Amino acid sequence: MYTEPWNIHIADEFTTPAFRHAAKVWVPKKPLVIVPSRMIDASAPVYGYGEVQEGDNDLLSRPDGVPMGEQIIVHGRVTDSWGRPASGMLIELWQANAAGKYVHAHDRTPKPIDPYFTGTGRTLTGADGEYTFRTIKPGAYPWTQHREAWRAQHLHLSLSGRGLSERLVTQMLFPGDPLIDRDPIVTTIPDEKARERLISRLDWEAAIDQIAIAYRFDIVLGGMNATPVEH
Ligand SMILES: [Fe+2]
Structure with a gap:
């Protein structure tokens, strides 16, 4: 002992x-x-109350420059536990830049901020539950517990909308990432099959020829095959 x-x-x-x-x-x-609720809620981008605009799901569409890194398409379908499409869901995305750096005051790692990349986006699912983002593949970053603790490359996604009593937050991983099996967050999920449901898959059909690889990440809200969410 x-x-x-x-x-x-x-x-x-x-x-x-x-x-x-x-x-x-x-x-x-x-x-x-007791933490004021506004601080708890601030674990995701704060967009205010404005409506989702066309282009909010394109993290590369700035008029002043293009961010560094590998351009990717991330898309998928959101369904409920019965396999029915979840339409009109608000999906918010936040992520590190290609160097594994967040635009956040708490990220004090000695890595470069990309002046052309905020790492945030949002969109609404369509009638068939589909969503799409265009972004940069994020870099891995160290998790301070010990020398070998690094976060695998990942995107943070939150979902809110009809049928959900509270916002759900999950993370998308990339296939073949050798850090997944060591990731200090992912490895807290005891069920191997549930961990695998966080891993997107390469999708050549949605790739943009000569420009961007695509990853498909389907999200299931509840049921036996639910996508793991944070609590
Ligand atoms: Fe992260």
């Missing part, structure tokens, strides 16, 4: 150096406080 200063007893099999380091980082050392 291993005992840390905050008197939590941890079984021996969990007392690897990486685990002890993570526990020191994440276990609260001060009394919990």
Whole structure:
């Protein structure tokens, strides 16, 4: 048995150096406080109350320049647990740039900000539940627990709309990424099949010839084959 200063007893099999380091980082050392709801809600881009505009799903369509990185198409279909298309859903996307850097004050990693890339977009699903984004493939970035903890390349997606009592947030991964099996967030999902449902697949049909590879990421809202969401 291993005992840390905050008197939590941890079984021996969990007392690897990486685990002890993570526990020191994440276990609260001060009394919990009530966080204003506006701060909780701010874990995604804040667009205000304006209507979704044409082009909001195109993260490359700036008049002043083109961001660095590999241009990709991300698209898919949102369905409910019965396989019925979820139309009119608001999907918001946020992501790191090609260097693995977020446009966020909390990202203090020594990587370049891309002046032509905000890393945010949004769209509404169509009548058949389909959605599309044009963006940059994000870079991986380190997760501070230990040396080998890196986030796999990923997109953050939130969904809200009819039939949902609250916004759902999930992440899309890229096939073949060697970091997925080590990702400190993905590996918290115990069900291997559920983890696989976060991985998009290459889709040559939707690719733009000579310009952009496409990835398909279908999202299922609930049921046995539900896409994992964050709680
Ligand atoms: Fe992220």
